[in-house]
Structures are given as C-alpha cells and as structure tokens.
Amino acid sequence: MSLEVRVPALPESVNDATVLTWHKQVGDTVKRDENLVDLETDKVVLEVPAPRDGTVLEILAADGDVVQAAAVLARLGDADAGSTPTTPAAASAPTTAPATEDTPPEAPAPAASAAQEAPVLTPSVRRLVREMDIDPAQISGTGKDGRILKADVMRYLDEHKGTEDSDLNAAEPPPPEGAGGGLPAAQPLRREERVPMSRLRARIAERLTEAQQTAAILTTFNEVNLQHVLDLRQRHKETFEKRHGVRLGMMSFFVKAVVEGLKAFPVVNASVDGKDIVYHSYFDIGIAVGSPRGLVVPILRDADRRSFAEIEGCIKEFAGKAKDGSLSYEDLSGGTFTISNGGVYGSMLSTPILNPPQSGILGMHKTIERPVAENGEVVIRPMMYLALSYDHRIIDGREAVQFLVTVKECLEDPSRLLLAI
Numbered sequence: 227m228s229l230e231v232r233v234p235a236l237p238e239s240v241n242d243a244t245v246l247t248w249h250k251q252v253g254d255t256v257k258r259d260e261n262l263v264d265l266e267t268d269k270v271v272l273e274v275p276a277p278r279d280g281t282v283l284e285i286l287a288a289d290g291d292v293v294q295a296a297a298v299l300a301r302l303g304d305a306d307a308g309s310t311p312t313t314p315a316a317a318s319a320p321t322t323a324p325a326t327e328d329t330p331p332e333a334p335a336p337a338a339s340a341a342q343e344a345p346v347l348t349p350s351v352r353r354l355v356r357e358m359d360i361d362p363a364q365i366s367g368t369g370k371d372g373r374i375l376k377a378d379v380m381r382y383l384d385e386h387k388g389t390e391d392s393d394l395n396a397a398e399p400p401p402p403e404g405a406g407g408g409l410p411a412a413q414p415l416r417r418e419e420r421v422p423m424s425r426l427r428a429r430i431a432e433r434l435t436e437a438q439q440t441a442a443i444l445t446t447f448n449e450v451n452l453q454h455v456l457d458l459r460q461r462h463k464e465t466f467e468k469r470h471g472v473r474l475g476m477m478s479f480f481v482k483a484v485v486e487g488l489k490a491f492p493v494v495n496a497s498v499d500g501k502d503i504v505y506h507s508y509f510d511i512g513i514a515v516g517s518p519r520g521l522v523v524p525i526l527r528d529a530d531r532r533s534f535a536e537i538e539g540c541i542k543e544f545a546g547k548a549k550d551g552s553l554s555y556e557d558l559s560g561g562t563f564t565i566s567n568g569g570v571y572g573s574m575l576s577t578p579i580l581n582p583p584q585s586g587i588l589g590m591h592k593t594i595e596r597p598v599a600e601n602g603e604v605v606i607r608p609m610m611y612l613a614l615s616y617d618h619r620i621i622d623g624r625e626a627v628q629f630l631v632t633v634k635e636c637l638e639d640p641s642r643l644l645l646a647i
Contacts, residue, residue, distance in 0.1 A: 228283055231262060231300045233293050234274060237555045243267045244425050245291045245299070251373065254282050255305060263287075263299060264551075268429040269558045271519070271551045279305045290422070354379050383417070426519045437580045441498075442618040445577040446626050450634045452593055452608045455479050458640055470535035476590075477513065478537040480565055482643045483636035484588060485509050485530045487629045488563060493621055494629050495562045497583040503620050512564035512581060513541055516571075517548035523564055523581060524548070524557040569593065569610065578615045585621055588633070589613035 243265040280302035367374035466474040488495040512523040524544040569592035578589040
C-alpha cells in the first residue's frame with residue numbers, strides 16, 4: 227500500500243516553497259524520520275522526513291519546482307514490496323528476438339552496461355549536461371550509488387578544459403607569415419553559467435532594496451579602544467569557559483553595550499509602521515551570521531535579561547544552526563535592533579544597511595592596533611571603527627551620535643556594564 231508524502235504546513239506569510247535537494251531517489255529504501263527532501267523558503271530550509279519505513283515508488287516534484295503546502299511530493303511503498311522500478315529508457319527498450327536457425331542467439335548485455343548507458347540524472351544535472359553538450363556516460367558520479375551530481379559535471383568540465391583547448395589549438399590554422407595584429411592563434415574557452423537565485427538570496431535582495439527605497443538611511447561613525455575588554459577576557463577566559471562551558475567572546479560585550487544604548491535612547495529601538503512610531507519595551511537583538519546559503523539574522527530575545535554566558539551560548543548555537551541549515555522561523559522572526567560583525571571577514575569600515583522594519587543597525591569591524599593619544603602620549607591600542615546606520619525619519623542625528631557614544635563608553639570601561647551606569 228502506497229503512502230503520499232506531502233509538503234508540511236508552512237508558517238504564516240509563507241505561501242510556497244522550492245524543492246531544493248532530494249536525498250532519496252526512486253527505488254531507494256528509507257527509514258522512518260529519515261530526511262527525504264529539503265524545501266527552501268524565504269528564510270529557512272525545511273526537511274521533509276519519511277513518515278514510515280518504505281521504498282520510494284515515485285517522485286512527483288523535481289529539483290527547482292515550486293510547491294504549495296500539502297502538495298504531494300512523493301509516494302512511498304512498503305519496505306518489503308520488493309518491486310524494482312524501471313527507468314523510462316529500460317521500459318522502452320526492445321526485447322531480444324527469439325533465436326532461429328539463421329539467427330544465432332545474442333548474448334544479453336550485462337546489467338552494469340545498461341546502467342552506464344542510462345544513468346539516473348536529477349533535473350538540474352540533466353539540464354546542465356544538455357546545455358554543455360556532454361555525454362553523462364563519461365562522467366564519474368560521486369553521489370549515492372554512483373549518481374552524478376552537479377559538482378561532478380563541473381569537475382568533468384574543468385578536467386577536460388585543457389584537452390578541449392589543445393584540440394582548438396590543433397584545429398586553428400597558423401596565421402599567414404608576416405601577419406601582424408589581430409587575436410592570438412587560439413583563445414581559451416570562456417564559459418558562463420546562469421543559475422537562479424536561491425529563495426533566501428532573492429528575499430535578501432528584496433528586503434535590502436526595500437530598506438533603501440523606504441527608509442532615510444544615514445550612518446554615523448566612531449572608534450572604540452578595546453584594550454580593557456581584551457584585558458578582561460584574557461584574565462578570565464579560562465575560568466569563564468570552565469564555569470560555563472562556552473568561550474568568552476567579544477559579541478557578548480557588544481550586545482550588553484548596545485542594550486545600554488537602547489535603554490538610554492528608546493527611539494533607536496523603535497520602528498516605523500505607516501505614520502506611527504512603535505516603541506518596544508523589550509530588547510530582541512539580531513545577530514547577523516554568515517551561512518552557506520547567505521546572510522541570516524537569528525534573534526537573541528530579551529538580551530537585557532541574559533548573562534554574558536547565556537549570550538555567548540546562544541550565539542554559538544546560532545552559528546551551528548546557520549552552518550547546518552537548521553535555523554527555524556522562530557529563530558529568525560522579529561528583532562528590534564541588529565549587530566553585524568564584518569570584522570570577522572577583515573572589513574575595516576562599512577555602512578551597514580537597515581534590516582526592516584528595524585530603525586538601527588550597528589556595524590562592527592576589524593580590531594587593528596593603531597597609535598592613539600592618551601594623556602599627551604602616543605600609545606598603541608587595539609582600535610575598532612563602529613558604524614551606526616539609522617532611519618533618519620524618526621531618529622535625529624543627536625540621538626544617533628549619543629547612542630553610539632554610549633556604546634563606545636560602555637566598551638572602553640566594561641565595569642559600567644556590570645554596574646549598569
């Protein structure tokens with residue numbers, strides 16, 4: 227008896243999803259709760275588990291298809307059904323004619339040979355080999371059961387680029403003697419690859435464009451001396467990690483400093499809704515995290531109530547979820563202010579873009595030892611440039627600058643964070 231595998235219920239405001247990757251193919255056996263397919267939405271990747279043990283009888287949505295909630299993705303059969311599905315090529319193959327006195331019997335082709343003649347390809351790989359005019363039988367697959375992946379096709383192209391260039395060089399006639407100018411005798415192949423934006427990338431593009439078109443974005447800068455923060459971390463990092471099981475990083479100091487600034491200037495923690503200003507009495511701080519799918523901003527909720535250890539633990543968890551694509555809608559929903567650390571990639575200075583409907587975002591940058599003046603003397607200190615982008619429709623320059631100065635003062639004297647002064 228077959229069982230339909232359907233698209234799970236999608237969160238509110240999400241209308242559809244895109245089939246990202248099938249982890250099982252027709253004929254594969256699956257275990258209950260084993261992931262069958264990944265569905266990509268505007269924010270996260272959803273895993274669709276097998277509802278029971280069984281065998282994949284049919285796949286009804288190919289990679290790249292857009293599916294609605296409750297749509298049928300596949301059908302599962304009983305695990306012990308023992309039926310072997312046939313590919314279209316095998317179903318249409320002519321049967322061997324019976325032997326006669328004049329026609330000697332033909333030896334049947336080995337099963338392995340037939341599999342090489344008709345490899346199973348996903349829709350995306352099938353499209354790629356067709357566009358590049360490649361015989362898939364020449365490609366060694368590294369996927370499950372030797373299936374050909376897109377990476378296999380690209381590796382095949384790279385490996386054979388030199389051969390193709392040599393063939394072109396041999397076929398190119400030599401230039402006439404004395405001929406000058408013009409292009410060299412042979413040019414290397416130049417390829418272009420057109421791929422659709424992922425749902426997440428398209429959503430990021432949409433929201434950033436929306437922010438620039440609807441908000442009056444202005445950025446103010448300052449610099450902060452992180453000597454005391456670094457000294458504090460150095461003195462207590464081993465004890466902190468033994469006590470709490472997590473490293474004492476820089477971000478917890480910045481989160482605490484930002485919360486103090488938002489308490490002092492509530493409008494920076496507010497948002498615009500039509501002609502209204504919405505003030506938030508809570509502090510849900512978005513922490514921008516890079517992931518294989520693009521930039522995501524999980525939300526650290528009630529940051530004002532969390533200890534340094536709790537903040538560091540949440541950030542570590544966010545980083546792990548972002549890496550393996552397991553962030554949930556709850557992790558990414560809401561937020562009243564965002565912190566983005568471009569310094570981990572080497573950025574020295576930037577102007578971050580607002581994350582609508584938020585009205586402020588703090589950009590951190592790389593810490594660099596620079597000469598600064600202290601008490602009439604030039605000393606070397608670990609300095610970082612800070613950038614606050616804000617919505618000038620509701621935040622005046624005075625409030626933005628004073629907010630950033632508050633953050634700077636809290637970081638240059640971390641004891642203020644402990645004493646809440």
